Amino acid sequence: MKHFLIILSLFVLVKTYSQQTEYADFKTAKTDIVFGNLSKHEVSGTITYEFDILKNTDSIYVDANGFKEIASILDGKIQGKLYDGKHLIIKHPFKPNTHHKLDIVWKTSPNKAMYFIDWDYEEGNKQIWTQGQGKYTSNWLPSFDDMNEKVEFDLTITFNKDYEVIANGKLINKQINASTITWHYDMQQPMSGYLVALAIGKYDKKSEFSKSGIPLEMYYYPEDSAKFEPTYRYTKKMFDFLEEEIGVPYPWQNYKQVPVKDFLYAGMENTSTTIFADSFVIDSIAFVDKNYVNVNAHELAHQWFGDLVTETLGTHHWLQEGFATYYALLAERDIFDKDYYYWQLYEYAQELLEQDQAGQSTSLLDPKSSSTTFYKKGALVLHLLREKVGDEAFKKGVKNYLQKHQFKNVETNDFIKEVEKTSGQDLSEFVKVWLENETFQYQEVLTSLKKSKFIEGYLAVDCDVFNPKCNTYLSSNISDEAKIKVISQNSTLIKKEDFNNSLKVRQAIAKNIEEIPLELKEDYESLLSDKSYSTIEAALYNLCTNFPEDKLKYLFKTKDIQGFNNKNIRMLWIVLVLNTPGFEDVNKRAYFNELVDYTSPKYDFETRETAFSYFNAMQVFNETIIFNLINASKHHNWRFKEYSKNLLGNLKQYEKYKILITNLEQK
The missing domain is CATH 1.10.390.10 (Neutral Protease Domain 2)
Incomplete structure (x- = not known):
């Protein structure tokens, strides 16, 4: 009976989200965050909330999901440890128009919302970053899942001095300790808890100022300095445009952007601190096919629409x-x-x-x-x-x-x-x-x-049905989009002179011609020199397939091209070499091992998935590849996780792989 009454009491105490904001208004939060065993993903700290009571209530609560340890002190004297696994509950006869302070001490190892990247491996890009939207910041920080509760969060974070620490707001102090640095970030306005963020890693930074004087801080990996400009291209121009177009000044102290490894989405608009996938860190060639411009503008617009x-x-x-x-x-x-x-x-x-x-x-x-x-x-x-x-x-x-x-x-x-x-x-x-x-x-x-x-001009073009104009469309002045439409509808219309078109149209030619006519061979070969990794990838595969007698020539020409961050061209090149007798036979073992290495956790999930896809196509899996695939099936990125689990399931249908997978899973 006593156990039942405790459960009933907790049920009554935990108000719904809307009720909480009717009874209490949390104003500020000052947080001190430290990290313990990084391979065990430990984070702990203290947070002090100040809040006003709006109506009579016998309790308030703070969301805290799955914490190892958590306790509170109300107004410096009333201790509490009432915790149901999801909420820290503070029982007290609160009266309206009263002001209170709540100190919380906690420790946890979050399984979502805060991600510890590569701390289990000697190699890799060691990082810690957060993602609150859809995951809830309350998995690592005692906070509020209800987005209607807006609080001014000030974060103080202590970490190894070899790393940069970035968080919401303005950096107002860096305290240099023996082996660590304590970073003090200040916010001046309130925000919803899902927008609280931090990112820790090895970064360099360049800054600009908007027309209105807002600092624009853009982070990048030290080894990617040559990629800085194409990655952040147009950032200041878009910032200035949006301030003028929206008509409301940017509402925060500064604007920071940080790329991270294996991010869950393209980007996330944390208040004043956008975190985005480092697959968008690109060079000028990749800019043609995959750039950060739209994601950059989208997350920036959220600083008003979503954050403000x-x-x-x-x-x-x-x-x-x-x-x-x-x-x-x-x-x-x-x-x-x-x-x-x-x-x-x-x-x-x-x-x-x-x-x-x-x-x-x-x-x-x-x-x-x-x-x-x-x-x-x-x-x-x-x-x-x-x-x-x-x-x-x-x-x-x-x-x-x-x-x-x-x-x-x-x-x-x-x-x-x-x-x-x-x-x-x-x-x-x-x-x-x-x-x-x-x-x-x-x-x-x-x-x-x-x-x-x-x-209107695009819609007027149609080569799905007989149209005498189709034979001249590709050499006319219609838009590139209309020409790409023509090519996708009928690639047999392509002639030698049509290769004089733009990069985008040439890319459509590369992707839509499967059987290359002999009279177009030389023109099609010119696609291997285009400043587009997507074009080169499609052209390399199609040329080697159509003209195997010239395969060596194509492989020599593309040997040193990596492609996008997921090494799309490099991996295709390796697979083609492995399937080409007489070409660099002495190096094939090294190339095979290189492809195996791309399945390992030290690479981002897009690179790993590309490598797994090639091994699946070749139906070649050794113990290392399967070990890495099992590792991938537990990845925090759900799309990559599902891909890996499905591939494992398919491999288990083969007896030779089933036994190996079972043995490795048991280990």
Whole structure:
């Protein structure tokens, strides 16, 4: 009976998220963070909250998921250890209009939200970084999962002096100790707990200042200094553009960007500190095919839409992702041109149409909607709304919305009301059609996009059916996108003179011709010299397949090319060499071992997955590869984890691999 009463008591004490913010308002948090055994992923520290009580209550709580040790002291005298595994609960007869201080001491080894990279291995890129959105900061820091609880977090972090420590806010002091440095970061405004962040690693940094004087701090690995410019290209230009376009000054003390290994997403807009995947750290050649510009602009836009104003709950998620997607496109339009802007919107519309035709279309206000809906439909809706009310009313409405609700939480109606005020229009029908309706109104979107002569010209080109113009399209002045459409519809139309086109069109030629006509051989060979890793990869494979008698020539030409960060060209080259008798036979064992090495944890998951894919295609697996695959099946990146688990499952169907896998798993 006593056990039952304790459980019942805890159930009553733990208020729902909305109730907590009605009863208590947490103002500030001062945190001291230290790290223990890094191979065991230990983090500990103290955090001091100051808060006001709004209504009578017999308890408050702080989220703390799966902590090893946690205890509190209220107002310097009332000790507590009431903890249910997810919440630290403080029992006390709290009275309204009273101010309190809560000191918490904790220790834990988080299995998500904070990631310890490569500390189990001698080699690799040792890092620690956090990801709060979707994972909850409360897995490593006693905090609040409810995004409606906004707190000013100041982080103090002590770590090995050989590493850089980056966190939210402004670095106000570095205390040099014997073997460590204590970094003091200060925030001046409140934020939701999921936006609390830190990143630790070996970095260099370059800084610029925005037109308004905001420090822009851009981090990079010391060995990647030559990649700094193409990685961060247009950063200052986009920052200045967004401040002017949005009409509200950047709300934080500085803006930092940090690449990390094996990140869960492309990027994350932690307040003043964007963390992004280091696969976007690229050279000038890779910039053509894979660059950081859109992710850069998207996460920057979130500093206003998501960080400054934050959704109350998932129903209004488009206020963050739709806005960030739309404003990122506006920033890119300022760089690349309006044709680029309309082309991206057109591609969004095609993706949403496919979703609709598959019966998967949902309302923009459905919290269970797909990313495609939140991001891309959200952006299209803002494009259409701006068209409907006009530039001036739209921009003024956005500005008023941000200023009125800054550092607070918002719902969709908060935004719509401001645009109704500035435009003088009733937007209830617009909301019904574009926000509440599940069906995607494709034809209406297309009508809007056809106002662009670029889109109108693209749609006029069609070689799926007989069209006498098709034979001349590739040498005409139609857009590159239209030419790529022609090539994808009918690659037999390609002639020698068509190789005089742009890099993007030549890339489409490389990827769409499988059987290379002899009369195009020399022109197709020229693709191996293009400044595009995607083009070279496709051309190398197709040339070796079509003209095996010249394979050695192609291998010699591409021997020293690595490709993207995932070494796409290097690995293809190795596989081609391994399958070419008489070519560098004396080095084949070394090349094979190099390919095996790419499956190891010291490389990023994209490189490892590429290597595993090649071994799977060749159906060659030794003990080291399978050991690394088992390791990969426990990776924190769920996509890579699922890929590895599925590959292991497939290999277990073969008796020779099943026994080896079972033995290694037991070890």
